Every structure is written in structure tokens, then in C-alpha cells.
Amino acid sequence: MFRIVLISLYDMGTHGHRCLSSALKHHGFEVHNVYFGDKVIQDVPQTSEKELLSFDHLVQQLRPNLVGLSVTSLFSHPLAANLSSRIKSFSDAPIIFGGPHPTIVPRFCLEEANIDYVCIGEGEESVVELCKGLSSGKKADDIPGIMTKESRSYLQRNPPQVLDRLPFQDIANEHKYLILSDGSVIEGEPALRGTFYNTKCSRGCPFRCSYCSAAYLRSLCESGKFYRKRSVQNVIAELRRYLEMNPNCSAMGFWDDNFPFDLPWVEEFSSQYKRFIHLPFHIWAHPKTINDRLMGALKSAGLKSVISGVESASDRTRKEIFLRPESREDILKADLVLSKYGIEKTYDFITDHPWENQTELKDTFELLTKLKRPFKINMHNLFLFPNTDLARRAIEEGRMTEKEMIENIISNVPS
Ligand code: SF4
CATH class of the missing domain: 3.20.20.70 (Aldolase class I)
Incomplete structure (x- = not known):
């Protein structure tokens, strides 16, 4: 069965990740959810080597056909890029970034991280379509809402209009893993322990x-x-x-x-x-x-x-x-x-x-x-995030370039 590993970064409460997991399961895919870290990213002085080694070991064991990283903001980008490079060193699985950050700067993500796809906007329909295509050997070039490394362009997709038609977020113990800063891995849904x-x-x-x-x-x-x-x-x-x-x-x-x-x-x-x-x-x-x-x-x-x-x-x-x-x-x-x-x-x-x-x-x-x-x-x-109205204004007024905005945010996060 086509197996997807979804990873969230220092965000155990992630709603988008759990909704995507549900949508994929609903369409018959096997989904494993990895929660990297039990803190919020701003509180983590530095990602530990033990966490990273546990991560490598876990993803290797899971042998995914596709890896999805939920990247909520530019603050998480350096860690997401680091984890992507590690995955590429031991796995052939394509990697997709999703979440607000890649939606806002998809080309930056494809240039600065070793990944294959970016999901633009809410991912339930786009990522399900991508998985259906990949699992039947098709290319992903013309899937609305997905930008590929090759094309660097994408077709627009509106977000789901009737939210009641979507399955509830995925809250279940099966195939859930929380990686702690000491490198230990706790199996089971973190949201069911609190x-x-x-x-x-x-x-x-x-x-x-x-x-x-x-x-x-x-x-x-x-x-x-x-x-x-x-x-x-x-x-x-x-x-x-x-x-x-x-x-x-x-x-x-x-x-x-x-x-x-x-x-x-x-x-x-x-x-x-x-x-x-x-x-x-x-x-x-x-x-x-x-x-x-x-x-x-x-x-x-x-x-x-x-x-x-x-x-x-x-x-x-x-x-x-x-x-x-x-x-x-x-x-x-x-x-x-x-x-x-x-x-x-x-x-x-x-x-x-x-x-x-x-x-x-x-x-x-x-x-x-x-x-x-x-x-x-x-x-x-x-913090000025690229593509916001205020960021555009800052650029027009000559206060900052987009590159400086990105560097300013990234310099404020632990490596
Ligand atoms: S647009 Fe304004 S009110 Fe809406 S989420 Fe953003 S900051 Fe909050």
C-alpha cells in the first residue's frame, strides 16, 4: 500500500496536519504521523543530535513512498530543510512541503530545500490527488495546488468550500510517533494523552x-x-x-x-x-x-x-x-x-x-x-513575511528587500 509519512515540527497541536492525515486515510492510503518535538519552536534552544538520529531511524523504518512536512512559518524553514536533506540521504521518497510558509513562498522552498513538491493552500484535495497519481506511476505536473521542482508553476485550486464534508481531524493512536528532545520516541496520539x-x-x-x-x-x-x-x-x-x-x-x-x-x-x-x-x-x-x-x-x-x-x-x-x-x-x-x-x-x-x-x-x-x-x-x-501587504510596502519604500526579510526571520530561530 502507498505509505505517506507526515511530519510536523514542534507543533503537537497541529490541526492542518491532522486534517490532511484524515483525508488521506479516508481515500485508503496508509498514513504515519511524526510529531517532531514536544515544545514550540521558539522555546527550543537547539535541535539535539539525539532527536535528529531518532528521526532518521524512525523515517528509515517507516519506508515511506511520500514524505510531507508541515511548515507553518519561515521560523520552521531551516529545520524543515535540514530534515529534508537527511531524508534524501537515505530514502528515494519524494518530499512535499505544505502549510502557510510554502504557500506564501513556494519557489523559495523549492530552491532552498531539497524537496520535490510544494502544496499551495489547503491540502486535502491536492495531496490526495498527488498520492493517487504517484501511486499509479503518473507525474504531478498538472495537479492543481501542487508546484513541482521542475515546473515552478502551478494551477490554482480553491480551498474546500463545504467544511462539513471533510472528515474530522485524525485523532487515533495507530501510526503516531512523538520524538522528544532526548531522542526517545513515544508511540500513540499525543492529543489523547493530554x-x-x-x-x-x-x-x-x-x-x-x-x-x-x-x-x-x-x-x-x-x-x-x-x-x-x-x-x-x-x-x-x-x-x-x-x-x-x-x-x-x-x-x-x-x-x-x-x-x-x-x-x-x-x-x-x-x-x-x-x-x-x-x-x-x-x-x-x-x-x-x-x-x-x-x-x-x-x-x-x-x-x-x-x-x-x-x-x-x-x-x-x-x-x-x-x-x-x-x-x-x-x-x-x-x-x-x-x-x-x-x-x-x-x-x-x-x-x-x-x-x-x-x-x-x-x-x-x-x-x-x-x-x-x-x-x-x-x-x-x-516580522515582515514575504508577500504580505506590509512586506510589499516595505520593499516599495526601500526599507528592506525580500531577501533581508527572510534572513531576518531565519536568524531569529535555532538551527
Ligand atoms: S488577518 Fe488579522 S484578524 Fe485575521 S488572522 Fe490575520 S491578524 Fe488575525
């Missing part, structure tokens, strides 16, 4: 922030919708299935780019979640989508915490530089609503970039004094 379950109710994002790859991914969607939601029944069925497999689960995380915010959907979700799941849960939400009725409904269902992007106190920076629609008043109103319902708050801010002056930066710190305590903050440096 007490926290991650999933998504939607794909895509309705907003278009200039620094975010979501806006670029939207531009790849030629027709059809970029922002898509699952039905409430479909989400609840997935959660119930998980609870049957792991009764120790004590909380859920919905890591949609933004949790769905249309009131009928949220009210139905809240009522079903309260009835069948009834566990604390955590979401990301844009300040524009935080209002009294939505948060009241979600709180009654168990909403415990919200992470929300404030990014800057300056209306000019948010509107003109970051292309975000919310005003300072929207942020303060959202903050009051979250406090009213006792929902834990974490706010993201972006500092350290050339488009904001000292006064605007001071405004950001002044805004912090206006938000109701308690709250947590995450301060982020602005």
Missing part, C-alpha cells in the same frame, strides 16, 4: 491585516469563499467523539483565526456546547467581533479566556499601516464587555517597527492604563 483539545470551527479570516499571511491566502481563492464555517452540529460531533476517546479532557481550545461571530451560529453553538460538552474553552477574537450578546452567550457555555489583537493604540497605525478596521473606542468597549463577563483577557501588541513614531508608541502604553485589570499582554516584534 487534558486539552484543540480544534477549529472555521477556516480563513474575514479581516485583512497588512502584516498577516491570511490576507495573501485570501488572494489565492479565485472563486468561492475564503472564510468558511462548519455547522454547529459538525463541531459538536467532533468534540463528542474526542470526549469518548479521552474522558480526561478538561478544556477545549478553538484556534480559529477568529471565532465565528454571527449571532444565530453562536447562540446555537452555546446551547449545544452547554448541553453536550460543558467544559471551559478558549478562543481568539477580533475586537470588532466582541460584543455583549456574543460574549454573554459564549460565557454561559463556558468561555474562559479570549486572546485578542489590539496591536497599537494609534488609530493611524492600525488603519493606515496595519489595515485594521477597529477604532480605539471599539477596543475599549470590547475590553469592558470581556471584564463584565469575567472572561480572562490576553491582548497582543506589535511594537518595534519603523512606521510608528515615539508619540504613538507612548499612546500604546497609555492605553494599557485604560484597560480594565486584570489582563495579560503579549508584545510582539513585527
Whole structure:
């Protein structure tokens, strides 16, 4: 049977990887899932030789016909490139990169890593088609959504439009391997050992922030919708299935780019979640989508915490530089609503970039004094990712070349 090894890098909670695994299994392929590392990449000082040797040994044993690496951002690129070279030294299996990073810079990946294919966008349909082709000896030149090393071009493919038709993410113990930093390998699904379950109710994002790859991914969607939601029944069925497999689960995380915010959907979700799941849960939400009725409904269902992007106190920076629609008043109103319902708050801010002056930066710190305590903050440096609107602007204004952006990000990750 055609055997695929899917690898995620320092991302045990990976949703995209597990969805792809499910889609491939659904079409009869044998899929093995390797979770490289049990931390997040920014917390790993250096990949250990023991981890790498265990990785080589495991992949050799699995004897794949195709290897897929999930590369979520440029931060993971050096490790993904290193692992690809190692695989090529002992295996003839073709290698494909998938995820947001290769989608944004596919040619860079094909030039800088020893790989054969890049999957552009959501991979369920493209990678299944690729595997069907490879397993019957066909070439992959004209599969929409797949760029090959030879062609360096690809045909567009819209993302799946009806999410309820896709199988649930792959949560099963069979053919799962977690490689730890001491080189040991734990067999079984990591998501079944913890007490926290991650999933998504939607794909895509309705907003278009200039620094975010979501806006670029939207531009790849030629027709059809970029922002898509699952039905409430479909989400609840997935959660119930998980609870049957792991009764120790004590909380859920919905890591949609933004949790769905249309009131009928949220009210139905809240009522079903309260009835069948009834566990604390955590979401990301844009300040524009935080209002009294939505948060009241979600709180009654168990909403415990919200992470929300404030990014800057300056209306000019948010509107003109970051292309975000919310005003300072929207942020303060959202903050009051979250406090009213006792929902834990974490706010993201972006500092350290050339488009904001000292006064605007001071405004950001002044805004912090206006938000109701308690709250947590995450301060982020602005990394410019190629092909985002802000990266293009930086290039036009002569601030940075694309090469410098890539080097800047790669120099910030462990080798
Ligand atoms: S709201 Fe978040 S996910 Fe959506 S475009 Fe902005 S930064 Fe990206």
C-alpha cells in the first residue's frame, strides 16, 4: 500500500496536519504521523543530535513512498530543510512541503530545500490527488495546488468550500510517533494523552491585516469563499467523539483565526456546547467581533479566556499601516464587555517597527492604563513575511528587500 509519512515540527497541536492525515486515510492510503518535538519552536534552544538520529531511524523504518512536512512559518524553514536533506540521504521518497510558509513562498522552498513538491493552500484535495497519481506511476505536473521542482508553476485550486464534508481531524493512536528532545520516541496520539483539545470551527479570516499571511491566502481563492464555517452540529460531533476517546479532557481550545461571530451560529453553538460538552474553552477574537450578546452567550457555555489583537493604540497605525478596521473606542468597549463577563483577557501588541513614531508608541502604553485589570499582554516584534501587504510596502519604500526579510526571520530561530 502507498505509505505517506507526515511530519510536523514542534507543533503537537497541529490541526492542518491532522486534517490532511484524515483525508488521506479516508481515500485508503496508509498514513504515519511524526510529531517532531514536544515544545514550540521558539522555546527550543537547539535541535539535539539525539532527536535528529531518532528521526532518521524512525523515517528509515517507516519506508515511506511520500514524505510531507508541515511548515507553518519561515521560523520552521531551516529545520524543515535540514530534515529534508537527511531524508534524501537515505530514502528515494519524494518530499512535499505544505502549510502557510510554502504557500506564501513556494519557489523559495523549492530552491532552498531539497524537496520535490510544494502544496499551495489547503491540502486535502491536492495531496490526495498527488498520492493517487504517484501511486499509479503518473507525474504531478498538472495537479492543481501542487508546484513541482521542475515546473515552478502551478494551477490554482480553491480551498474546500463545504467544511462539513471533510472528515474530522485524525485523532487515533495507530501510526503516531512523538520524538522528544532526548531522542526517545513515544508511540500513540499525543492529543489523547493530554487534558486539552484543540480544534477549529472555521477556516480563513474575514479581516485583512497588512502584516498577516491570511490576507495573501485570501488572494489565492479565485472563486468561492475564503472564510468558511462548519455547522454547529459538525463541531459538536467532533468534540463528542474526542470526549469518548479521552474522558480526561478538561478544556477545549478553538484556534480559529477568529471565532465565528454571527449571532444565530453562536447562540446555537452555546446551547449545544452547554448541553453536550460543558467544559471551559478558549478562543481568539477580533475586537470588532466582541460584543455583549456574543460574549454573554459564549460565557454561559463556558468561555474562559479570549486572546485578542489590539496591536497599537494609534488609530493611524492600525488603519493606515496595519489595515485594521477597529477604532480605539471599539477596543475599549470590547475590553469592558470581556471584564463584565469575567472572561480572562490576553491582548497582543506589535511594537518595534519603523512606521510608528515615539508619540504613538507612548499612546500604546497609555492605553494599557485604560484597560480594565486584570489582563495579560503579549508584545510582539513585527516580522515582515514575504508577500504580505506590509512586506510589499516595505520593499516599495526601500526599507528592506525580500531577501533581508527572510534572513531576518531565519536568524531569529535555532538551527
Ligand atoms: S484578524 Fe488575525 S488572522 Fe485575521 S488577518 Fe488579522 S491578524 Fe490575520
